[in-house]
Amino acid sequence: MDDHEKRHQFVRALKGIGLILAFFLTSQIFFDQNGIENSSPNVVYADADKVFGNGPAIEDPKAVKVDYPAEVTWAWDVKAQSGSQYDNGDQSVATIGNLGNLDGKNYVNTVVQVNARVKEHDTYSGYDDLITLPNGKSYWVNELVIKKLATVGNGPAFEDPTATKVNYQAKITANWFLKGQSGSQYDNGDMSVPTIAMLNDLDGKNYVGTMVQVSERVKENLPYGGGYDSLITLSNGKSYWVNDIALEKVTPANQYKVLSVTKYVADTSDITSTRDFRADGSRFYTIKPTTDSYPLYADTFGSSNVAGQSSDVVGTYYLASEEEKVQAPDGTQTTAVHISNDNKTWYWVDKRALSTGSDGYKTAYEGMIGDGPNGAIKYWVSPDDPLASEIKAAADKWNAKIPNLFVESDSPTDVNLNFEEKNLQNDGVWASTYFKIYQNNVTKAYSFGNEATVALNTGGSSSLLVNKEKDDQGTVNIIEHELGHVLGLGHSGADGASWSFYTSPTNLMYTTTDGTSNDYNSLPDTMVNVIKFIRSLGWTYVGQPNAGEASSSANLTVKWVGIP
Secondary structure (H helix, E strand, C coil): CCHHHHHHHHHHHHHHHHHHHHHHHHHCEEECCCCCEEECCCCCCCCHHHECCCCECECCCCCEEEEEEEEECCCCEEECCCCCCCCCHHHHCCEEEECCCECCECCCCCEEEEEEEEECCCCCCCEEEEEECCCCCEEEEEHHHEEECCECCCCECECCCCCEEEEEEEEECCCCEEECCCCCCCCCHHHHCCEEEECCEECCECCCCCEEEEEEEEECCCCCCCCEEEEEECCCCCEEEEEHHHEEECCCHHHCEEEEEEECCCCCCCHHHCCCCCCCCCEEEEECCCCCCCEEECCCCCCCCEEEEHHHCCCCEEEEEEEEEEECCCCCEEEEEEEECCCCCCEEEEHHHEECCCCCCCCECCCCCCCCHHHCEEECCCCCCCCHHHHHHHHHHHHHHCCCCEEECCCCCCCCEEEEEECCCCCCCCEEEEEEEEEECCCCCEEEEEEEEEEEECCHHHCHHHHHHHCHHHHHHHHHHHHHHHHCECCCECCCCCCCCCCCCCECCECCCCCCCCCCCECCHHHHHHHHHHHHCCCCCCCCCCHHHHCCHHHEEEEEEEEC
16 A cells, blocks of 8 residues: 555545544534433534633633623523523523622622623523623623623723712823723722823823812722722713822812902003903903813812813913912912803813913904905905915805905905005014004094005015016915904914914914915814804994094094004
8 A cells, every 4th residue: 555545645644534423423412410321413612722701601602703892780690601502592502600709709780701602592682791800701691691881081081889989180290091891890909901092192181180070989809908999070071980190179269269360451542452351351361282281161260070171271272250269278379260162151260371472461352344245354455466376265265164254345445454565664574454443532532444555565575576487376475464453353473482372483473474375374163253253242342432432533543553
């Protein structure tokens, strides 16, 4: 017999053994827990490699893999196999213990991890769940005795049924591990729970130094006693479990003492501040980037009702109406400002989170409302104007953000906005915007006229005509910047300035530019939104004369104030 024939006989022998083994496996007799004989033709659990985790549970190929925590609510029998293969469901599977006394421990009210689910093969068609206990062992159990834990807020953290409910704020003072479950159920505390992320790099953001809301607290299950895990909700609405070592509880809200209240008032005597304030004294401030994040309180300053964090709304403009001097129990004092970005919902925030602008009064102001449809600002550009195409391109960029904001007039006399090319006699200024205001000769009050002029420099090293040949888009951006002033935007930042809320010349309203398209090329939604807000306020002009006085030129003096 040659080697080839020997190999064929060996293969045939293996096949014969396989058939005998298969017959044995599909013909074996099973007895359920009641001693009833049950012949099962579809057993698939002969392979020891199918043990799940640390066992003794065996995987079920029909089961759907899941991954969520649940609470054991009832003492129930546990098994090594599911009931998906048997006519009588898991009643056909031998019981190997009970959750009320498993290895000498009661697991009722314990949090377990559910790893798989499968439908039982019986008349009522329930489900069996594959669970892993805190000790790492796995079992099959009927779904009726475990309760899936709910996520807190927007998740991913799950509630802990053994935790104590709390309600206070804390500051994150250290970088630490974020987890979806607490360490109260595990022999090694939260070290047994997988880490989701770190506080200093969660979705690309560093949360160290920010304020969080703490809603649950529970002691870790560690042999040396262990610390505590806290359930926190971040400013983005997501919840996580974190060790207390990373948190510092803040002073309760009701312990803040209001020392004084200052209602803002308008300065009607200063011609340069005519457009800075509304008639009630309110003005615009903007959240600026700060080392520490400051809470936005929906109730009183320091309350537990935190609506968000300043670090999440940097660059957002708010109308500010008043401020309070407050004192914490330790004697430290700070100033709180009342702010709103819709004139409906108001918040209190630490003034250190706010930019009050380069002049200390405002970051935005009364913008022009034109005579065109829906307040459109009418402008006219001569066809032979050497900067005509750049002016129109700048207006079109704004119209792309707010449709029909600027409309071109057919007549140079029917306009709200003029463009004037001239030598500004200042090599450091590309352009300036001037507003017409009126002074009432009787009351001496000032009011804002419905006309503005954008002066475009055509002389010296800051000539836009020269710059146009070097970088046409950079020239368009400069004019777009001036239109931002017309609409009510102040400067957003300057090199090294503590009031800056944007710190790069790429921002459209930054103080300086080198005239290239690399600068003034970013217009964030926060600026578009505040212009819409300003225009929706129905701004009450400070010191505006009545109609009779306005029509009498003898009682009015026309003046112009400018913004470089």
